[in-house]
Amino acid sequence: MDFFQNLAGGFAVALTASNLFYCAIGAILGTAIGVLPGLGPPATIALLLPVTFKMDPVSAVIMLSGIFYGAMYGGSTTSILLNIPGEAASVVTCLDGYKMARNGRAGAALGISAIGSFIAASLSVLGISILAPALASFALKFGPPEYFCLVLLGLMMAVYLSEESVLKGMMMGVLGLLLGTIGLDPVSGSQRFTFGVSRLTDGVDFVVMVMGLFGLAEILCNLEAPENREIFKTALKGLLPTREDWRQCWASVLRGSTIGFFIGVLPGGGAIISSFAAYAVEKRLSKHPERFGNGAIEGVAAPEAANNAASTSSFIPLLTLGIPGNASIAMIFVALMIHGIRPGPLLLQDHPQLFWGVIASMYIGNVMLLGLNLPLVGFWVRMLKVPYRYLAVVVVVVCVIGAYSVNNSTWDVGMMVFFGVVGYLLRKFAFPASPFILAMILGPMLEKTLQQSLIASGGDFFTFINRPISATLLVAAAFLILTPAVKHIWGKYRL
Amino acid sequence: MRKPGEIVAGLCFLAIAIGFTVGAVKLQIGAPTEPQPGFFPFWGGVILIALSALFLFQAWGGRVTGESQTFGRLGGPVVVVLTLILYVAAMEKVGYVITTALLSAVVLKVLETKPLSILLVSLILPVASYLLFDRLLGVTLPLGWLSAFG
Structure with a gap:
């Protein structure tokens, strides 16, 4: 009964005129950046953070969340029509989506993608509504040792599941932890690594860094070779899947939703991995795996369902444990902190209107996105005809304004350019940015809980092993670190 | 390798x-x-x-996993980064509109845009973004040399 009352309260918050407006803005912007290759959700959320400073925190989070999950809807459009994923999570959709378009079935591919996404996201929101309160109340039992091990496990997950090598992921994670120490020591308050620069007292500005690493870096990479995009010309008819299409892929949508939901809950999991996992599962289960890669509708339905379910469920660790699982969610974490709201198990207790308002807005946002993506698909296709050079220059200008607006200072623009160059080089050498971002965000929490645990236990490191929850989390983290090494040694001596 | x-x-x-x-x-x-x-x-x-x-x-030993990308034509990124460094140095004094016009022109030139398009976008984008962010969204952007007209 409480659940329905809370959800009704959430709808009362989400259905106010201003929150509906911000939800719609988030959904439209999310779809746009999902459609347009070049600017992903983390950079867009970072760019819009300064705009949210004066907004009501609930409205701010509703809008920023809409951008994140809206991008998953839009990302499939470019995959299907251009063979270029608008979003990394839609890479796998290219395989069969583009083939379907080539076979004259672009409308069906776009249709099943939008409807499958809607079903998956709706199921995932239902999952959050039920699971999040239970997890939040469980997390209230956590002390510093449990939190330390949980953050460590989250970082290990981000490293382990990063698409590049585990070693590079670990290097980026530790680098993020070290850069996170710049500024004031969280316990003693003394300055560290500021080199007398007063602007570094508050640490490296996270918003500016993300704009550089994700926004400018992407543009610099694309400046190397001006691209010629060619939109596949086809009549967009028959957007609603046929009965035969449904017969073929309803189970794929449900499987994709389930896989996406559970992978999304894992810190470091998220939309990209879930879409690949769902595609692999479908191909393995299919009686005709040879159809995959040649325009199988299940190859579009499952990954699109998975990436939408995952993007929605990745709010669970943020809202219940205060642990952001990916770079976009990390930006929403920053938005909450800017508004003086600490995400974590007490969020539900202290700010129920925010917790349930955001969840209710996801139900509404997904209905809006279905409306935006099916009837308006022609509009998004036309938007793709805008040459990349104009998009690139707008992104550069918006990055500059976004960085400047944080403190009205050109120092931040300079830092944004610096991190843009760093991000460009990291991409070139295939160092993943996500573990770095998460480590920077979670570093202060990791350090604080480590110091609290050690001081409380008189410097006894066994405090992490003596407590059952922290011991379990630590074993899981150790398993993730050791698995690649064990695999390597096993493979070496077996061969 | x-x-x-x-x-x-x-x-x-x-x-x-x-x-x-x-x-x-x-x-x-x-x-x-x-x-x-x-x-x-x-x-x-x-x-x-x-x-x-x-x-x-x-x-x-040439055994690094995670495939590195090859560098393409480096001229574009280098020119834009150098322009951005100059942009940061000049923005407060010269002002947002003029420096952004020059920055936009350089980015568009690197992306092989036609001269007329460069001219139009470099004129419209800085002014439009200034009006949107400074006047509508309350982000204070420096006017610099144009402050007499502001």
């Missing part, structure tokens, strides 16, 4: 790690019973030294 770029990347990580470790020692490390401000960065630095050494070992 051994790639010099990866060895340079590994050396950069190693240098950063050593820098943090030395800096942490100066901050004082303390003991587990009483950790000092340098405690966490010291151990972070030590771990990064170990990881960087392992990476360099792999890079030297």
